[in-house]
Amino acid sequence: RFNDISVSDLCMGTSIAAYEYYQFMAQAMREQYPVTGGLMPWVFKRPWATVAVQMIDGNYDPIAPYYAIKNSYLPLSVHLALTELTYAKGEKIKLDVHILNETEKSHNLCCDLQVYSPKLKLCFSKKSDISIP
Numbered sequence: 604r605f606n607d608i609s610v611s612d613l614c615m616g617t618s619i620a621a622y623e624y625y626q627f628m629a630q631a632m633r634e635q636y637p638v639t640g641g642l643m644p645w646v647f648k649r650p651w652a653t654v655a656v657q658m659i660d661g662n663y664d665p666i667a668p669y670y671a672i673k674n675s676y677l678p679l680s681v682h683l684a685l686t687e688l689t690y691a692k693g694e695k696i697k698l699d700v701h702i703l704n705e706t707e708k709s710h711n712l713c714c715d716l717q718v719y720s721p722k723l724k725l726c727f728s729k730k731s732d733i734s735i736p
Contacts, residue, residue, distance in 0.1 A: 621657075622667035623688075629675030630682045634701055678705045681714055698727075702735060710735045 608616075658669035674680070684701040700714055711734050718727040 618667040622671045625668040625671040626675070626682075627685065627688060629672055630680070630684070630701075630703075633675055633703060634684065679703070679710065681712065683716075700731075702733065704735050 658666060658672060660666050680703045682701055682703075684699045686697070690696055698716060698718070700716065702712075704710065711732070714731045714733050716727070716729045716731075717725060720726050
């Protein structure tokens with residue numbers, strides 16, 4: 604029920620959901636370059652901070668989606684390439700891990716993938732050593 608949540612919790616939940624959305628969007632855009640034309644999901648002139656992609660609040664302080672976009676520019680990133688953002692109970696999903704390496708260096712990484720249920724019970728775990736030439 605809507606009455607069971609405080610305004611503060613609603614704002615926090617919305618912020619986390621926005622972070623996740625922008626994280627998936629930015630990662631998908633980066634890994635599909637040049638088809639997507641790059642990544643710049645904001646505008647430079649806007650009369651108010653609540654129009655289109657919102658990455659700052661009314662006081663011009665960064666909010667969660669700002670950090671999702673900022674982190675998407677890291678020169679070395681490991682992420683899940685999910686085809687959907689939501690799944691039905693019991694649905695099989697592919698957990699493809701993608702690596703973007705713009706460091707021009709080789710790396711030896713250990714990728715630890717863990718999937719938790721909504722009740723925070725560990726459902727799946729896999730570790731892989733990855734060598735990037």
